[in-house]
Amino acid sequence: MFESAELGHHLGREAYEAEVSELREALLDAQHELKERAAGPVIILINGMDGAGRSETLAQIDAWLDPRLVPVYAQTAMFADPVDEATGRPWLWRYWNALPPRGQIGVYFGSWYSDVLFGRVYGQTTEQQALQALAETLMFEKQLAAEGASIVKFWLHLSKADQKNRLKSLEKDPATRWRVSERDWQHVKDYDAIRAEAERMLRATSIAESPWVVVEGLNARYREITVGRTLLNMLKAGLEHNAKPVVHDDTPPLLPPVDGVMLLDTLQLDQPLDKSEYKARLAELQSRLAQLTREAAFANHSLLIAFEGNDAAGKGGAIRRLAMALDARRYRIIPVAAPTEEERAKPWLWRFWRHVPKRGGISIFDRTWYGRVLVERVEGFCREVDWMRAYNEINDFERQLHAAGAIVVKFWLTISKEEQLARFKAREETGFKRFKITDEDWRNRDKWDDYKLAVCDMIDRTSTHHSPWTLVEANNKYYARIKVLETVCAAIEKRLAEGAKGSKKGKLA
Amino acid sequence: MFESAELGHHLGREAYEAEVSELREALLDAQHELKERAAGPVIILINGMDGAGRSETLAQIDAWLDPRLVPVYAQTAMFADPVDEATGRPWLWRYWNALPPRGQIGVYFGSWYSDVLFGRVYGQTTEQQALQALAETLMFEKQLAAEGASIVKFWLHLSKADQKNRLKSLEKDPATRWRVSERDWQHVKDYDAIRAEAERMLRATSIAESPWVVVEGLNARYREITVGRTLLNMLKAGLEHNAKPVVHDDTPPLLPPVDGVMLLDTLQLDQPLDKSEYKARLAELQSRLAQLTREAAFANHSLLIAFEGNDAAGKGGAIRRLAMALDARRYRIIPVAAPTEEERAKPWLWRFWRHVPKRGGISIFDRTWYGRVLVERVEGFCREVDWMRAYNEINDFERQLHAAGAIVVKFWLTISKEEQLARFKAREETGFKRFKITDEDWRNRDKWDDYKLAVCDMIDRTSTHHSPWTLVEANNKYYARIKVLETVCAAIEKRLAEGAKGSKKGKLA
Known part of the structure; x- marks a missing residue:
């Protein structure tokens, strides 16, 4: 050389x-x-x-x-x-x-x-x-x-x-x-x-x-x-070569299962939980979360909570119940919309890297980097080769986060197509909720099956042992919120316990 | 997953x-x-x-x-x-x-x-x-x-x-x-x-x-x-996507040194060695090589000798002096010309992989896989991105050979432009050597400087600790042949001595 x-x-x-x-x-x-x-x-x-x-x-x-x-x-x-x-x-x-x-x-x-x-x-x-x-x-x-x-x-x-x-x-x-x-x-x-x-x-x-x-x-x-x-x-x-670089674009597209049975269909979306039990468990879990995130050992970690889900699946409500238990100086909610001009001038993952919390910090993402393999895939905003590549890029991103001490928790909130319709209509009828429903929501609904396929591929390809997906049955909002809180608490407890046993460096991730 | x-x-x-x-x-x-x-x-x-x-x-x-x-x-x-x-x-x-x-x-x-x-x-x-x-x-x-x-x-x-x-x-x-x-x-x-x-x-x-x-x-x-x-x-x-796959083609081309001083110019091409001393040393080195390749420990290794060099630099003569010392059942000389139809239907390195010798075997390549970064680069037979990629591919190929026990020795035989002219003319005048000189040789000569740059880049980018290039000053054929034989003997001795000390696995290569 x-x-x-x-x-x-x-x-x-x-x-x-x-x-x-x-x-x-x-x-x-x-x-x-x-x-x-x-x-x-x-x-x-x-x-x-x-x-x-x-x-x-x-x-x-x-x-x-x-x-x-x-x-x-x-x-x-x-x-x-x-x-x-x-x-x-x-x-x-x-x-x-x-x-x-x-x-x-x-x-x-x-x-x-x-x-x-x-x-x-x-x-x-x-x-x-x-x-x-x-x-x-x-x-x-x-x-x-x-x-x-x-x-x-x-x-x-x-x-x-x-x-x-x-x-x-x-x-x-x-x-x-x-x-x-x-x-x-x-x-x-x-x-x-x-x-x-x-x-x-x-x-x-x-x-x-x-x-x-x-x-x-x-x-x-x-x-x-x-x-x-x-x-x-x-x-x-x-x-x-100013034009967008052209790469080997010969990827076999992912196909839907030939028997039509998809992971999301196997969920029992209507889960029982009544309001009074919900309130009792909510109070208990919020207190548990508040304590966990204030433990001394937590300061060696950070927490990233990623929310994805159908439109109107109740992400906002679940996020609020989480946030209520957290120290306001420590957490940030990051709503993810279409990239800004500044963001479009950088590699696509950049706009998420910038929000990686530091030690002791908590970031809650309302929509996430998974947009790349969901909306961008379904709407054709990027090429097939780009979203195929993204599974790898995302896994590597999360592996690095995990290795640096972050706890990564990812939720997909699922509601049925009927439940979504009911919620859309209710929103249109309720004055203060009308802003929550747009033409785009109706358009996305038309592509229900495309999104379903994209979600199943996403889960198969990005649910890792260090940052697994949690599927949340969300027709019942109470049930969904409790499952979210429980999962976050359990993930923190598991990581803190591992930390106590020493880290497992050098595993294939 | x-x-x-x-x-x-x-x-x-x-x-x-x-x-x-x-x-x-x-x-x-x-x-x-x-x-x-x-x-x-x-x-x-x-x-x-x-x-x-x-x-x-x-x-x-x-x-x-x-x-x-x-x-x-x-x-x-x-x-x-x-x-x-x-x-x-x-x-x-x-x-x-x-x-x-x-x-x-x-x-x-x-x-x-x-x-x-x-x-x-x-x-x-x-x-x-x-x-x-x-x-x-x-x-x-x-x-x-x-x-x-x-x-x-x-x-x-x-x-x-x-x-x-x-x-x-x-x-x-x-x-x-x-x-x-x-x-x-x-x-x-x-x-x-x-x-x-x-x-x-x-x-x-x-x-x-x-x-x-x-x-x-x-x-x-x-x-x-x-x-x-x-x-x-x-x-x-x-x-x-039947068309040749298009890849990111935005490679900064390698430039010649701005002061015009190139590695090959620093060689003293006329090295003294007279015929009688040549004969004595040749006999001694051939005997040494014969013994080395018949040692028991050699059977755990294989030997790949790669010859590249200017046209008429004396590759053939050097190869013959090597071969004379080798057991005919053990070695093969592989003359590398333009790829056959079968070879063109496979990835470019395939036609060299197929000639990798087994344990105890010796392959002498008259021209080699380096054609990719020499003639194919200079003549534009492949794209810039392909030959830039090839440095990596070649290094990885040779690293794998080394790890598998192979001894890889690579020679670049250099003559001056004047010496080449003299040899070309002599060949044209000598009946039985006339087949050795073609129009292509004259055409290559016109691209002397392009080749020189390609050779220098090749040496910089592929001379590794496990398979280094040896530059051979070859205006004097006697000197060149002796240097080749000496280098091969030394490389075998070094590897056999390392083997005796145990292998050095797991180094960055």
């Missing part, structure tokens, strides 16, 4: 001067075209050896491009534990949150790779952790690429001798001596080990969607022009 | 009879269209729970389709060690070798997944081995999909109660009692563990390119129609 980057590449001043102005101008032009056409985004990762010009490259990008359109995301070590220690969120959360929108260029400085690399060299990271982290990273990068991002990963390189010489000459000059630390010398000492690990890592993660580009960093002019030309090239390629 | 497949699905005889004839006819039609248009291939994997109808499904496919166009590949356990114990080849080798060509349907019965599953449940397989195997499998399947294959993975399912009942009723009948083994009852006992592992595995490997389709196997009519409809659907989808 580094053979061509240890040759002592060097570009003379004249050659540099002859090119630099035109190159910078071309870059600015391309950048503004990217913005205008809302193409991309372009994502740049900067990594490399000590002294090979990483910060200089960051400064160069800042100087050569219009910095208003280049958000920069610096990095701090986060790999030692796959959980983001500070917040209890998955470690990729900060990268999801920092994604540039279409039309922009994002620079990740340091990035996830450094931590894996040094974690391996200095033994804090096991082989399995490293494999897991690199797999998660590649899945992340592929997801971005599949939705139009162009990604380039720069590795700035320096040979062993050049790295050593650099430190020596810095030390010789009293004005620069302060820049050399013990850690720098340690890295020189460990150069061979670092180089070997870096080579393996780069090779394992240089994929067509996000290749590594190795640049020798010895000579600043050579480095700058190389980085500049590569960026220009990427911007141009990104603009050419 | 199994929620909808434990409902007791059942299809009545009437409904079955009403559909089956038409479905079978449609399948045959689609199959023949697939053949005629050389689309696909279609690859079917059959896995599942005991008693859920795996062999019955195999028989069904055989009966419903034209079996002349459906090769079936049965499976035997191979996971316990990632190396194919019998032959010392990578475990995926047998699957590569069994690939159906375009226009055909291949059925893998049992397949790699069973081994991972039972290996995990019964503890012979570590978590890391399982992760590694599943990652290799997904890479394999994606590679097939990227070149046009449609893949579907059937999981035939049975609930715990149904599995138990099935065994009981088989045991009750004296005519079928023999079919029930102790192992069957063991699997019933371990049903929950098997189901949990299967669920994780299926979810981790159900990707858009090769999704799992879960089919409840309790009722034969339900199972047959479900399998039949799914296949028909796949065949139709495959035919619709």
Whole structure:
């Protein structure tokens, strides 16, 4: 990987001067075209050896491009534990949150790779952790690429001798001596080990969607022009392929069961529970939930409650009964509607990643990321290959949440078609509830069977041991609310008990 | 994953009879269209729970389709060690070798997944081995999909109660009692563990390119129609997307170094070695090689020697000097030319997988799989995204070879442009060598710089610690031949010495 980057590449001043102005101008032009056409985004990762010009490259990008359109995301070590220690969120959360929108260029400085690399060299990271982290990273990068991002990963390189010489000459000059630390010398000492690990890592993660580009960093002019030309090239390629990326679209569509029997049909939707018993159990469960979420151990976790269900199935009512038991400073209800313009400019999961609660926090989603495999599938808002891909993306998202300590509880509230009709009519007749019923609700009702198929596929493909679906028979609202509360309490209790027994890391998830 | 497949699905005889004839006819039609248009291939994997109808499904496919166009590949356990114990080849080798060509349907019965599953449940397989195997499998399947294959993975399912009942009723009948083994009852006992592992595995490997389709196997009519409809659907989808699959093609092309200094230019191509010294060293090295390849420990390994180089760089001569030292029963020379029709109907790496030597064997490749990133890149025989992808595919191929015990030695023979001209002219003037020079050689020469860039990228991106490139300065043929022989001897010695120290499994490769 580094053979061509240890040759002592060097570009003379004249050659540099002859090119630099035109190159910078071309870059600015391309950048503004990217913005205008809302193409991309372009994502740049900067990594490399000590002294090979990483910060200089960051400064160069800042100087050569219009910095208003280049958000920069610096990095701090986060790999030692796959959980983001500070917040209890998955470690990729900060990268999801920092994604540039279409039309922009994002620079990740340091990035996830450094931590894996040094974690391996200095033994804090096991082989399995490293494999897991690199797999998660590649899945992340592929997801971005599949939705139009162009990604380039720069590795700035320096040979062993050049790295050593650099430190020596810095030390010789009293004005620069302060820049050399013990850690720098340690890295020189460990150069061979670092180089070997870096080579393996780069090779394992240089994929067509996000290749590594190795640049020798010895000579600043050579480095700058190389980085500049590569960026220009990427911007141009990104603009050419501005159209939505086309991918292998040869997925066998999922079929309904040939005997017509579907999971949702097996539910007994009318469940008995009368008002007085409901009230008694509600009070008891709310008190149990209030206590559970105030336990000391709960502060090591977060709670995500996902509500999906038929229109008028009673999501709102169930959510209110939950919320009543929760500390208002801790929970947020996130109503999910059609994506905003800002959200549409990012990969589809971004708008859910941003609402991942931190340690001790509770997020209640009224409609969720499952819209991708429900409404977007049924209405054709995305292609088949996109929603097929989404099952994987969702499972991975929830697995990361679970690994970071989150408790994920998912509800599908089911009512019968007749019950829905009765509720729609009642809403139309009741003044203050009229806002709750729209033409769209009636239109969705016409696609009842399409939605049913989508829901069954969703449950089959995303009900995992760490975040299972709970189907709620909801013709009787009292019963439904009690089942929701019970399930949430049980899920918290189970997780806290597991926590007490120690975590089960490294399981196939 | 199994929620909808434990409902007791059942299809009545009437409904079955009403559909089956038409479905079978449609399948045959689609199959023949697939053949005629050389689309696909279609690859079917059959896995599942005991008693859920795996062999019955195999028989069904055989009966419903034209079996002349459906090769079936049965499976035997191979996971316990990632190396194919019998032959010392990578475990995926047998699957590569069994690939159906375009226009055909291949059925893998049992397949790699069973081994991972039972290996995990019964503890012979570590978590890391399982992760590694599943990652290799997904890479394999994606590679097939990227070149046009449609893949579907059937999981035939049975609930715990149904599995138990099935065994009981088989045991009750004296005519079928023999079919029930102790192992069957063991699997019933371990049903929950098997189901949990299967669920994780299926979810981790159900990707858009090769999704799992879960089919409840309790009722034969339900199972047959479900399998039949799914296949028909796949065949139709495959035919619709018959055109070469289009993938994200937004790769930043690799650029030449901006100072024009390239790795190949740094070589001192004229190396001194006179004829008499050459003869002495040749004899000595050939004797060393002869002994090394006849050592007992060598029988645990295989040897792949890959030759690439400029036209007229002396590959043939170097190969002959190697071969002279080898046991003729053990080695094969594989001259690689343009792919045959049969080879073009398979994924591009297939024609190299088929020549992977078994334990103790030696394959010498005169031109290699690197044609993908050399001639195919330079001449535009494949798309940029294809050769960018190939670096990964090649590294993974060689990593698997290495893990299976192979010693991989790769040579790039370099001559100067002037030396090449002299040799071309000499060949044209020497009668018996005239066949060695063609118009194509002259055309390639015109693209000298394009090839040089491709070679440098190739070395940077595929020179791994386990199978490094050796650059051979070849203006002096004597020197080149000696360097080749020395390198091969050293590589064998190194590997045999490592073997003596025990293998280094589980490194990032």
